[in-house]
Amino acid sequence: MSFIPRHVFPPLPSLPRSYFLGHHKSGLQKMKSLLSSIDLVIECRDYRVPLTSRNPLFESALEGKERIIVYTKRDLGGGNHDGRNEEIIRGWYQSTGAGGMNIGTKVMFVRNGKADDKAIHAGKRSVGKVLDVLKEHASQRWKLVGHRVLIVGMPNVGKSTLLNALRTQGIGKGKAAATGAQPGITRKVSSGVKIVPSEDDEPGGKGVGGGVYLLDTPGVFIPHVPDPHAMMKLALCGSVKDTIIPPVMLADYLLYHFNLHSPALYSEYCSPTNDVVPLLTAIAEKTGRLGKGGKTDTEATSLWLIQRWRQGLMGRFGLDEVVEGALEERKRGEEDVQPSFNQARRVERERRRSRNRERGEK
Structure with missing residues (x-):
């Protein structure tokens, strides 16, 4: 007899429906208070759960602020050559303005890149694309005091890992944010980590304005998960x-x-x-x-x-x-x-x- 898998998982009536902790709430409030000084928001989501790792709290808390959505752990969610899902996900955020121009939210994908040399190279390349977008955004909005980017997302979606990778490629320095296998490593909003040098630091085209600073934040869970x-x-x-x-x-x-x-x-x-x-x-x-x-x-x-x-x-x-x-x-x-x-x-x-x-x- 051929094997028939379950097509429905048994009901889960006693399952906990929340993981919303004190530092999640305070972190969200801190993010709101900083918005006036923030130039751009990076929202990280896990590619393996592109819908479920979206937190509706950010929709209202960060409303009106320009945002890039970065899907992390791309290589853990399917084959590198299968771009169909990427196309569909990008389509979720596309909207058309006057003259048929695409004015939707920018969506990017980042790989973990830890399996082998080829994967490491692919991971660096995907992070490099994010870095290029941040540099371009900062250069178009030149600020002597530096360009400030807030990175947000659900717990353990890879915010601190992305920050460290951007810092390594941007200014050649090592880890600035602690990372771990369990959520809750980052408990407070950071004061800002330089990931792109300023024009004074790197004359000759490599620097941008007063530099680009990334502010790491604690992961924020949903107060109640109905599903x-x-x-x-x-x-x-x-x-x-x-x-x-x-x-x-x-x-x-x-x-x-x-x-x-x-x-x-x-x-x-x-x-x-x-x-x-x-x-x-x-x-x-x-x-x-x-x-x-x-x-x-x-x-x-x-x-x-x-x-x-x-x-x-x-x-x-x-x-x-x-x-x-x-x-x-x-x-x-x-x-x-x-x-x-x-x-x-x-x-x-x-x-x-x-x-x-x-x-x-x-």
């Missing part, structure tokens, strides 16, 4: 700490997506299955992730599996369906479910009460 699948996708991509959602549940959701693409992605460990337990057992036996008495350490094995996928070592694919009109459909859905800080607090309180009740019954 449980969106929460699972964000957790899989690392926008939520791995302690928030049970790792086995997350591994099961990853298995669901593996099977929608190809069971061959885990064929070295297990034959096709819709049950995550046999897969985790097979992986634990092969990799030595066993607990006392030789039992499978399901939590550690789940985290290992998830991390392998995040690194692009067990398939490179996106979790959102990329089709024409998808962004507009998402926006229409948001009109009925506006993010609410109070709603997020209520949901979180109820989740804690439920968890405490369950502990009391044990």
Whole structure:
């Protein structure tokens, strides 16, 4: 009998629906207060979840400010030669002005570029394109005090990584922002990191005005996530700490997506299955992730599996369906479910009460 994958993931009634923390709220308020001194905003989104990693809070908080959307981790979301999704995503932001001119938001794609020399070169080239756009933008708006760019996005979408890469290519200096595998490394808005030299620093054409400064910001989550699948996708991509959602549940959701693409992605460990337990057992036996008495350490094995996928070592694919009109459909859905800080607090309180009740019954 041929294998039939699940086409629907089981309901998730007890799933946490928020990861909106104190430093997210204060960071957003700080961003608003800085807008008058900001020349350009870079909004980072994760290419693997181009719709789900979009935060509606930025639409209102940064309204009226010119913006570039940079999709990070492009190489983790599909083959480098498959440009169809890029075309569709660019189309989401295109609009036509007088005379048929395209006046939409500029969209760019950046690769992680860590796999090999070819990938590293591709990654540097994609970052270089972003740097060129920033230089051009600054040169057209010459300012003696320097051009200030604010970089924003959901937690762990790669803002600090992009800042460091731009700084390395722009002025040849190393890391200025801490990065890590878990969200929440950046807690405050930075004072500004120079990524392009000023004309005084680099005479002869390399410098631009008073230079270009990039301000890093903490990732800002959504106060309430109405769609449980969106929460699972964000957790899989690392926008939520791995302690928030049970790792086995997350591994099961990853298995669901593996099977929608190809069971061959885990064929070295297990034959096709819709049950995550046999897969985790097979992986634990092969990799030595066993607990006392030789039992499978399901939590550690789940985290290992998830991390392998995040690194692009067990398939490179996106979790959102990329089709024409998808962004507009998402926006229409948001009109009925506006993010609410109070709603997020209520949901979180109820989740804690439920968890405490369950502990009391044990």
